[in-house]
Amino acid sequence: MRIMKRNIILLACLLAGISFHSCSLDEPSYGKTTSENYYQTDSEIEQALTGAYLQLRTTWNEYALNHYFVGDCSTDDALKGGNGDGDRAEVRDLSDFTVYTTNGEVGRRWEILYRLINRCNDVIYHAPDAAGDKDLLERYAKEAKALRAFGYYCLVTTFGGVPLLTQPMLPAEVLTIPRASEDDIYTQIIQDLTDASTLPAKGEYDEADAYRLTRGFAKAMLAKTYMFRGDFTSAETVLHEMVETDGDYQLLPDYGMNWRPEYENGSESVFEIPNKVYDRNIATGTNVPHYFTSRGGSSSYQGYGFHVPTQDLYDAFDADDPRITYIFTRTGDRYAGDTEEQDNSGSETGFHDYKMTVPSADKVGFDPWMISYNIRMIRYADILLLYAEVLNENGKPAQALTYLNQVRSRARNTNPVDPRRDKQVYVPQTTANTLPDITVTDQSRLREIIWHERRCELAMEGWRRDDLMRQKRFGEVMHAYAQKYDTSKGRNFDDARDYLLPVPQGEIDRTNGILVQNPGY
Template sequence: MKRSDRIYILLLFLATVLSGCKDFLDQPVQGQQVLSNYFANEEECLRALTGCYASLSPQDWWENDFFYLVGDICSDDAFKGNSIEGDQRDFGDLARFLITPQNEWIEIKWRYTYEQIYRTNLVIENVPEAPISEELKAQIVAEAKFLRAFGYFELVRNWGGAPLILEPLTANAPKQSRASASELWAQIETDLQEAIDFLPEKSAQSASELGRATKGAAQAYLAKAYVYQEKWAEAETLASQIIASGEYNLNDPFSRVWSVDNPNGNGSIFEIQQKYDDLFDAGSALPVITRSRADGGWGFCTPSSHLDNFMGDDPRRDLTIIKQGDYVDEAHPQYDTQLNENESGRTNRKYYLELADRPTQQEHLRSPLNHILFRYADLLLLHAEAAWHIGNEAAALTSVNAVRNRVGLDPVSSTGQDLLLDIYHERRMELAMEGHRYYDLKRQRGITQPGFPRLKEVMEDFVDYNLNRSTDPYDKGNAKGALFDVNVHTLFPVPQVEIDLSEGALTQNPGY
């Protein structure tokens, strides 16, 4: 399948596209000097920027892509899956909340995020002095600030406070201590606000530029940052501006949102660009990570019966979950979810690729499916939530019903707390198995236990469901969530290896 050359994330990226600058773009966060003769022309500046995008899905694909599933497995939406003894034990420990500072996935996420921040800092520091046009300088720096904000967004929602590094560090730099979460949020806001004015709208991008940061993407992440901080008025105002811009819509049917034939669709605000390359086995790993082992996949991150039953007869259920025996395509008229090697007889359909769209060589496991990180339906539901909190229920209803209308559902007309519950309900339905659930639940306040994050009451109900109420033959009796501690597990531990390297400058999160 041919597509125009965008900023594809290739396995060969640092070896070829960045030949000539790999000496510093492929380096760890600390201890490197910027090459004095780099950033000498437009091509080198753009290559350095592309290196920042590459960190979203880097060379070690099987490592970084796994963490995009944490928002599902650390919630009531999914299990670790793949119950083969010992296979990715640390990934399973995340799902069970048996988390230690030595967990390899925690270490990987921390390391890759700071690698991305290091690269963005190089661009932000050096491009302003490059001999290129002022207009191009401004856009490159704006894109780098957007990506730096994205990196700190990932850090603050996973760890809370973390080192705030705004310049490339050298080997003799002081050991870095943790800035507070509020300081990270302030920097995220600053970077995004400074980026917005110098980024193009999506509609102004050429085909070769699709996938690069846009004004709408920066505004959307800023709105989400406001939501996380409960700055409801600011979030509602900014989300309303994005809606009014007309840059995004829900015209694509739900069935095409995750289609490999619909990259950067009209509802996509920001997504990681992927291109399969059979020589270097480059592309997305998510389809093979989540596909059934009977279908050549690894069987991880399997939807729960709790999610399945919650979705009921909603038309999005069959476009989100594949169940044992389901018709999927001509090659799979009765899908086999490999029940004996999974915690659930279900598979995530959103990352599923039909046989014709998969690599022709069986030993190649990557795919060309882009990974959508932020879409318009998410923005509409954030707007609905923010509007509710400032007392504008009419605006909240308009946004939540726009999402429901796309899939042919009747509008809701609830008020008060029932409307907030309808918004929460719609977020789970619309965004299921896209990595949002855990992060939504820990930022939302509880309904039955308002003094705690909503994650507490949800995980308690999930444990009770699996142990006492479920009749599902696959996950009945699974005690996942029983170890959840609201005083510990709304944040992950700082990797012990990083604390050791910092010689104690980094402190650990409570409970670890």
């Protein structure tokens, strides 16, 4: 069997030179590669599956960048940053809720996710009839179903009902497909993730395939789906399996370990997009850290300065919370092996995103646009806090405290001094009273505490918008933010419009109006 790493390098060579500017519903892949000349063997199906995985990490079009821009910069957690309002203005419009139907960031999300879905459909459709190891082919189809479900989850939670494509189609056929209902999309997501929940567990793959999707990923996304729908009973069932039965994951002992190279794909990682550079001449790295690193100073840390933590996010933390060290960078911080200090003078708040700051010592000899750094998408801490939340919603607050306090315990036992830095401007002064266990069992009060803990624990990881939407308080939070800081950010939020993004106008035009626009746009 061909190993995934070799396939990634091979396909990265092919994808690195491709420019993706067209809309994606009818992207022209069919008619070139067909069941008559490809998809015939298990090795060809595996290569097609690797091509699906790579849709999340295509050079200059990485999904993670959109995940953070949409998931954080449109919320109270992050400012757009960059070099003024005109720099990546489409993200500013997301932040101000003045989004046009031609917004480039909105179009990028639609495009990437439908490219992913289209390639998954190829694998799912052709795998059963391919020659070779039938167990492998069944597994490849399940991996593709998990990826397809992820794509549809990200679409339906931001656009509402979208065209439901579940098998390969010719471009002309695709353009005749109207939007399905949200219920139909969620039904497909649940079916795909249920099928994929029998994938191997984390650790059951060999080293070469270590980043393949697992049963844990399928169950995590299934739980998120149920939570988004308010189906707390089903969510509890899935989360109980993950936490109390499967035992596939555990928290790392120190919060900061999650962002060190030696703990990539560690025991806490449920879903991680690998961007390891196996060959420095091949574009298998990521450029997301370059977008999010401080603009100021020398080449050591100089980037584009987007995705800036807000003062409001910083103020959400207790002053002695050790997680502050691993979420915010400041002017004057310096990483071991670097010769110059961080310069955040261009940041409106004085902060930048620690979780995406890669020390220059780790980039020696690499193209700064091809950084060897994995994107941590879902951590086990997220799962524990979801479980605490759903237990509380289901009238089991005492049980919820167990999992909430697991996360808080790890946080308070985290080293407030970053071992990667030899100069750290602010060190949280921890004491015996830092982040004490929560004992509150009143459902309403505990709900607020758990929501707050999610904000702190998962800060700058792209899930804030998702949480605010499913908690049905997105508008409330954003209006409060705008009023508190007397800013345009959040002021224009319209509850009747802004829980969804607009369908890209280009897609509506290409279908001659078969696709209809969301209300208010």
